Amino acid sequence: MRVVPLDLPGFGDAREESGYSVDAMADRIAGAIAARSGPYRLAGHSMGAKVALTLARRAEDGDPNLAGLSSLVLVSGSPPSPEPIPEDRRSRMLSWIDADPETRAREARQFIQANVGGSLPLDFENSATDDVLRAAPAAWKAWLDSGAHEDLCRRVGVLRTPALVVAGSEDADLGPDAQAALTLPHLAHGRLVTVDGVGHLLPLEKPDALARAILDHAAKPSDPRAAPPAIPPGYAELIASDRVNSRLRSALNERAAADDPAYAPQALDPVELAILRAVFARVLPVAGLDAAARVDARLAAGRGDGWRFIALPADDEAYRAALRTLDAASRAKHERPFVVLAGDRQDALLTLAQKGELAVPPALGGRLDADRMRFWFEDARADAARLYLSHPAALARLGFSGIGAGGDSPAPIARGLPGFTNTRLDTPEPWEPEPWEPEPWKPLAEESAR
Amino acid sequence: MNLDAMRTHSEDETVDAVVIGTGAGGAPVLAILAAAGLKVVALEAGPNFTPEKFAFDETLADEIYWTEERLSGGSTPEAFGGNNSGTGVGGSMLHWGAFVPRADARDLRLHTETGEGVDWPISHGELRPFYERVEAFLGVSGPRSYPWDAERRYPLPPVLRNGPAELMAGACEARGIRWADAPAAVVSRDFESEGGPMRQGCINCGFCHQGCRTGAKASMDVTYLPLAVSHGAEIRPESFAHGFERDRDGRIAAVVYMKDGRERRQRCRAVFLCAGAVETPRLLLHTGLANGSGQVGRNYMGHVATQVWGTFDHEVRMNRGYPSSLITEDFIRPEDADFAGGYLIQSLGVVPVTFANAVARGRGLWGQPLLDYLGRYNHLAGIGINGETLPCDANVLALSDETDARGMRKARIDFGYSTNENRLNVHATKVMRDLWEAAGAKDVWVLDRVAHTLGTCRMGRDGGTAVVDPHGRSFEIDNLWISDGSTFPSSLAANPALTIMALALRTAERFLAVGR
Numbered sequence: 001m002r003v004v005p006l007d008l009p010g011f012g013d014a015r016e017e018s019g020y021s022v023d024a025m026a027d028r029i030a031g032a033i034a035a036r037s038g039p040y041r042l043a044g045h046s047m048g049a050k051v052a053l054t055l056a057r058r059a060e061d062g063d064p065n066l067a068g069l070s071s072l073v074l075v076s077g078s079p080p081s082p083e084p085i086p087e088d089r090r091s092r093m094l095s096w097i098d099a100d101p102e103t104r105a106r107e108a109r110q111f112i113q114a115n116v117g118g119s120l121p122l123d124f125e126n127s128a129t130d131d132v133l134r135a136a137p138a139a140w141k142a143w144l145d146s147g148a149h150e151d152l153c154r155r156v157g158v159l160r161t162p163a164l165v166v167a168g169s170e171d172a173d174l175g176p177d178a179q180a181a182l183t184l185p186h187l188a189h190g191r192l193v194t195v196d197g198v199g200h201l202l203p204l205e206k207p208d209a210l211a212r213a214i215l216d217h218a219a220k221p222s223d224p225r226a227a228p229p230a231i232p233p234g235y236a237e238l239i240a241s242d243r244v245n246s247r248l249r250s251a252l253n254e255r256a257a258a259d260d261p262a263y264a265p266q267a268l269d270p271v272e273l274a275i276l277r278a279v280f281a282r283v284l285p286v287a288g289l290d291a292a293a294r295v296d297a298r299l300a301a302g303r304g305d306g307w308r309f310i311a312l313p314a315d316d317e318a319y320r321a322a323l324r325t326l327d328a329a330s331r332a333k334h335e336r337p338f339v340v341l342a343g344d345r346q347d348a349l350l351t352l353a354q355k356g357e358l359a360v361p362p363a364l365g366g367r368l369d370a371d372r373m374r375f376w377f378e379d380a381r382a383d384a385a386r387l388y389l390s391h392p393a394a395l396a397r398l399g400f401s402g403i404g405a406g407g408d409s410p411a412p413i414a415r416g417l418p419g420f421t422n423t424r425l426d427t428p429e430p431w432e433p434e435p436w437e438p439e440p441w442k443p444l445a446e447e448s449a450r
Numbered sequence: 451m452n453l454d455a456m457r458t459h460s461e462d463e464t465v466d467a468v469v470i471g472t473g474a475g476g477a478p479v480l481a482i483l484a485a486a487g488l489k490v491v492a493l494e495a496g497p498n499f500t501p502e503k504f505a506f507d508e509t510l511a512d513e514i515y516w517t518e519e520r521l522s523g524g525s526t527p528e529a530f531g532g533n534n535s536g537t538g539v540g541g542s543m544l545h546w547g548a549f550v551p552r553a554d555a556r557d558l559r560l561h562t563e564t565g566e567g568v569d570w571p572i573s574h575g576e577l578r579p580f581y582e583r584v585e586a587f588l589g590v591s592g593p594r595s596y597p598w599d600a601e602r603r604y605p606l607p608p609v610l611r612n613g614p615a616e617l618m619a620g621a622c623e624a625r626g627i628r629w630a631d632a633p634a635a636v637v638s639r640d641f642e643s644e645g646g647p648m649r650q651g652c653i654n655c656g657f658c659h660q661g662c663r664t665g666a667k668a669s670m671d672v673t674y675l676p677l678a679v680s681h682g683a684e685i686r687p688e689s690f691a692h693g694f695e696r697d698r699d700g701r702i703a704a705v706v707y708m709k710d711g712r713e714r715r716q717r718c719r720a721v722f723l724c725a726g727a728v729e730t731p732r733l734l735l736h737t738g739l740a741n742g743s744g745q746v747g748r749n750y751m752g753h754v755a756t757q758v759w760g761t762f763d764h765e766v767r768m769n770r771g772y773p774s775s776l777i778t779e780d781f782i783r784p785e786d787a788d789f790a791g792g793y794l795i796q797s798l799g800v801v802p803v804t805f806a807n808a809v810a811r812g813r814g815l816w817g818q819p820l821l822d823y824l825g826r827y828n829h830l831a832g833i834g835i836n837g838e839t840l841p842c843d844a845n846v847l848a849l850s851d852e853t854d855a856r857g858m859r860k861a862r863i864d865f866g867y868s869t870n871e872n873r874l875n876v877h878a879t880k881v882m883r884d885l886w887e888a889a890g891a892k893d894v895w896v897l898d899r900v901a902h903t904l905g906t907c908r909m910g911r912d913g914g915t916a917v918v919d920p921h922g923r924s925f926e927i928d929n930l931w932i933s934d935g936s937t938f939p940s941s942l943a944a945n946p947a948l949t950i951m952a953l954a955l956r957t958a959e960r961f962l963a964v965g966r
Binding site for chain 1: 650653769
């Protein structure tokens with residue numbers, strides 16, 4: 001693999017260059033990519049990952065200068081959403097960067113030491129400290145003051161480019177939990193690899209592990225996805241038969257089609273869509289049916305069901321606020337985002353919501369009170385259940401014969417449709433389907449490199 | 451419905467009447483006035499569907515539900531949309547359940563009988579001939595003899611009894627409760643009503659609530675509306691009425707409406723407001739008309755419509771057949787009641803999406819238990835009530851501060867049970883649980899539910915306490931008439947559509963007699 005290291009403006013060999021916004025940094029990298037040819041991968045560490053995600057969005061939108069991007073490698077990456085860094089740590093980092101040389105040298109070394117899981121070999125620690133001291137203080141401050149806060153969540157959207165996300169288990173702000181909650185939602189084909197025992201400076205701490213992960217990913221860039229819910233052959237035959245109305249047949253086939261893994265949410269943002277997927281994985285454990293994406297599409301189209309609980313805001317806003325509240329509840333109780341919680345803990349939070357007992361103070365990110373969370377979870381359960389039973393695989397599982405009651409008739413007021421001739425107990429007609437039990441589904445386990 | 455050969459009127463022409471809404475309240479009015487030779491135009495907010503669109507599917511049927519958002523509050527917030535509100539030529543009758551019990555005579559004088567609720571300003575005797583005319587015209591199917599009304603005769607034999615009906619019949623036998631095949635506005639054999647198309651006998655597909663493909667169900671688009679059009683009435687689909695122009699005397703001179711993105715007006719001599727118990731008061735509150743009594747929007751009522759569900763060893767397949775094919779009226783006045791009024795019980799078969807919605811909301815199931823329970827669909831059956839709701843000050847429809855896409859304020863409906871409804875509900879739940887136990891049900895559970903939209907423009911004898919007189923005429927604007935569920939002073943135990951149609955005939959004929 002040929003590797004081309006590129007410095008961001010204000011850092012390393014580019015320390016004299018200006019333009020510190022994420023877009024400006026992306027412009028510089030884009031220039032370097034345009035100067036070369038052939039397919040390429042793009043890797044970014046920390047703030048560089050946010051730049052890489054921005055470039056991937058431009059590439060997928062058809063920027064000719066960025067053609068050829070084959071995959072992303074995001075190491076200890078800063079996500080498209082504002083970076084989750086505590087305010088006290090941020091102000092400390094701002095306080096010494098343009099202090100006197102002695103303070104700078106001391107703090108820079110401490111900064112390096114605070115960002116590793118164990119300890120670096122001394123020569124690595126020295127060169128890393130030198131890199132910090134070499135950086136333009138204005139660039140350093142610009143990142144902490146604005147770049148890290150830039151909210152590119154909706155703009156980056158969901159990328160189709162295969163991506164490897166690598167996180168250090170000891171990284172305080174950008175470890176595996178943060179990557180799962182804030183970076184993976186942007187990657188339709190993303191894989192998270194956690195490197196144990198290392199912090200934020202993962203490439204310096206375990207360069208071999210990182211190289212191995214990148215090579216593995218290059219060899220096998222995407223994981224298999226769950227197939228859409230299967231329709232048993234007998235039910236498929238019924239759908240194809242004359243007993244089923246043509247309009248219904250088209251609708252059933254459309255509903256049975258696989259969901260786009262790179263579905264770009266329109267009502268929710270990608271992070272919220274990921275939380276909704278996690279909720280629906282508990283509410284509606286059906287492999288291969290992206291109920292969250294389908295609900296988002298409905299919310300975006302403004303196709304409501306004709307009413308809403310007066311206590312709740314408009315449907316799309318209710319979903320957004322409720323999902324953020326649920327995530328805040330998870331962070332308050334478990335110090336972890338909702339999407340990474342074990343199923344039983346997710347269930348416990350949802351059960352609290354159902355009982356009207358999920359209360360999160362606004363200061364901790366709660367946006368709906370316990371009563372409203374109860375109303376919202378009722379709506380969400382109903383949305384999921386209705387969506388499920390519009391799917392032909394679900395109807396097959398029920399052994400539902402109603403789809404076969406119709407058929408087509410050329411007459412405006414139909415004549416001669418089959419319907420049912422028998423409606424009594426225990427008298428199924430010979431063509432009526434039996435219930436069908438699909439194979440149980442197990443979610444894919446998260447990968448871990450050691 | 452086919453409107454190709456329909457007579458049309460120019461907007462400048464002053465027609466005899468504009469009818470706003472083409473459901474159970476508007477369609478019969480339109481037919482009676484047109485048949486009398488009047489020039490009439492109906493404005494329907496929704497599109498003109500043809501039955502070819504009806505495709506035996508719940509999700510595809512979303513288009514026939516009124517899905518403009520309403521805000522639901524109160525202690526028992528009611529669901530709207532597919533639960534009770536329709537759009538399109540034919541109104542919510544496109545998706546109604548066609549379950550057509552008549553009101554019990556006692557329900558119209560509840561206050562005299564119990565001191566609770568209110569009396570209706572008309573007697574059951576006055577209503578009866580109109581009931582008979584509607585039943586004969588629609589082609590109502592029902593039992594040869596009706597256990598609770600010896601004189602009643604239905605024009606057609608009953609539709610097939612289905613699985614839940616068989617279970618309920620057996621349970622009623624075991625408990626000594628009288629039962630009957632349900633009166634259903636679904637033709638059990640081929641039938642052609644005056645001015646309408648030939649309708650084939652019901653094929654028992656079970657999709658009454660999704661639009662009837664065969665015309666067996668008496669939706670307005672295969673009954674009163676074709677009759678109206680055959681007599682020269684005009685129906686304008688996708689025409690949303692939002693205002694009125696008045697002459698110097700305060701009478702309505704024109705209806706203002708939106709069609710094809712443009713505001714239009716139809717000049718007229720009279721208006722029949724038939725938009726249902728949410729949109730009718732909403733339009734009056736929006737325009738500030740006919741509300742000197744302060745009663746517009748007040749006494750909103752939904753029926754107590756609790757259901758009890760159970761799992762049976764039998765293969766029920768409740769999607770087959772007319773969904774509510776059995777009835778008992780033995781609880782219209784229960785002997786041991788600690789409440790005023792009563793309820794009827796019907797057997798229930800429900801199609802999957804509707805059922806899943808109820809399970810997710812009402813039973814609160816999710817996760818694997820939800821999937822497992824829904825998986826037993828072919829062995830489930832329910833029974834449910836339609837129970838009296840008394841008028842109540844706290845139950846009010848008002849305009850919210852939120853506006854719709856047109857800039858019109860959305861309706862906000864606060865509804866909650868009071869003591870009477872709660873007691874009735876407890877009684878009915880006990881009776882239904884007992885019946886389902888007798889039927890052999892396992893895993894029995896109760897779904898609390900509110901149905902229908904009634905009240906908000908009550909009829910009465912006094913313009914100080916009612917919006918319209920006993921014939922549906924506004925006390926304040928003498929060429930404004932209301933014909934829909936909004937005029938109900940109390941809910942009655944019976945499902946409302948048959949009574950709305952009967953009252954519509956009566957209102958229209960009163961207008962012909964004295965209103966012009």
